[in-house]
Amino acid sequence: MKEQLFYLDPYIKEFTATIEKHEQTTDGKWYIVLDQTAFYPTGGGQPHDEGFIENEFVVDVQQVDGEIRHYLNHNLQLKEKQVKASINWERRFDHMQQHAGQHILSAAFTELFGFETVSFHLGKSILTIDLAVAEISSQQVSAAEERANQMILHNHKIDTKWLSLDEAESYPLRKQPSVLDQVRLVIIPNIDYNPCGGTHPKTTGEVRAIKILGWEQQKGNVRMQFICGNRVITQLAQKHEVMTKLTELVNAPEQEVCKAVRRLLESEKNLEKKLEQTEEKLLTYEAREWLENGSAIRKIFINRPLKELQKLAKLLVSFSSEVNVFLVAQNNNQIQIVGAKGKESTVEVKKIFTEMLPLINGKGGGSEFFVQGGGEAILSGEEFLEKIKNFNS
Template structure:
């Protein structure tokens, strides 16, 4: 890997893009052509020449320094490469020293070249075309034009990709015309028709690309497929290259070591230890559910023993499912009972209204008169209804209002019978 410093001047657009001349340039000196703000107020510089790669072709932008200003974004807009900086430079500065964040750049070079190699491997082995590519800070994905991908296919493509890396084949860059394209076995059709830039791994991959790449496949170091999933009619495959493989391995090893201590099991027995733990958890959950059910029966029996036909009670931090079970147990035991339960949980309030078979009050109508007072929603039928809302009123206030509605209904029905 070489480190390059350049001081070149050139008016032609391609010559001014130093990253196309040498992707290893880390420092360079150039003139500032203009300094402006975009429509959102962000400061940017236009340079006479640049080694900063702008976002494009699935590859993110470079960062670094222009003089002492931090480059936070690089975009090509209307043929101009805008270098967005964290603060404007002094107006009298015309020439600046620039430094590329090399760790970020070389990571992008490894990932982009690794993507070419892996995509070519899938193409050679199975005819699966790459129809999408995304390079993030942590994740790297390609979309393969197939609806299914087997473990065996993934392993074979990964094996071939790493074979190409170990062979340390050269990665060549060639500028060609549209007429010259017929000389090359391109993996996919190029999008541009002039200034066509081919990235070539001889006898393996020929592909139009505007990204930055190392000089040989060996610098990619390694390719590792991590996972894949179906995305519409394609397979989205996640993988890592170069330093990211070591980083992923380190992260996973740290997690494994922590789990080894927590589960008191060696790595090779980790899966069985987790399966046993999950089975034990399922059994404990079932046992806990049975215990809770028995407790609810005891609670329902105790409440019913109070002998009140109209049982109105306030609770705290009870789920609506528990209130529903309690109400059903009590009304099933006593067909003359009418149950009103209210529970508060922070800013929320839950209400359950239930009646036994011998009663005639309409629970759905009853709760429908109460829920609007707490901006609530709910539903049910004539014999059982529930709902929830904001704790605008206290539990006792809600109970008083419900009991008042019930009493009014009883008086009204008695008047009809007379």
């Protein structure tokens, strides 16, 4: 490649180039290699650019075997080798803001506390850096965020230089270069000197702002989650919209929303507890009513939760030591069964249950006194219960 335009000028949005290679990979993906390109390939923690070559969308850009490959949605049908190309500027500038913001925040942590950044990831919605420290305080995080935004506000120049390894090592590098020949150094004078292959704006002011969203321990390090630039504005707008809706829903000002939500949650817990108590009373009444008709209880239900069948069976055996019970529910395309017996009952509930399950391709298990399971609705609930009634134990 003659020129990597994204290094000469990261603000280039459109360009013309000559096709040097137009091939297809073994898995059927078409790609183009150009004599010069403004498309940044994935690397150094920064995602690739997107855009168009003529009328075909560039879905991916990768550096493979020393060449930059532009992968396309479809084969490019052209008679001429010279093409017009354009990059998605919104995506590119976002990456420039985020990458420069990472340099600034990492520099702030190094300057204030000596915390080294050991990894970096630029995601679609947030960025992360891993700091080589086991623990971090909220005061340290706030101080680093404030220092980073001061660096942005002062609008320092961001410069780049291509240097030999020896020349690069004469600078106070924040990290050691990963290459042994030509080193691309990104410089924020008197603040940060960092070997980096990514794209960055001309000044720190273009980063606009940095906001740390949270952090967690990660394999002996601290992983910091943050956003920069236009993402701060976008997420602020999203959060403001959510907060506005919440204030309307809970009928409270923004400062009182948390208290109002806590009250609602506590009220919900109390209502759920009262509902459970009421359901328990109703199930108790239902179980006692069944016992009035004898100790052998066989019932069929449609779309009744298994949890209720379990509660009913347990209530019945707690009320009578002689009871034996089979409760069957047909729920959609499934048959669910609960069986139980009191301590003095001679009915072999588990044996009946075990021998009946194959009729519905069922699975289940339990003890001598309580079983549960289910299977396919090969038989209707009524047919299955009838077979239980006729079972000769």
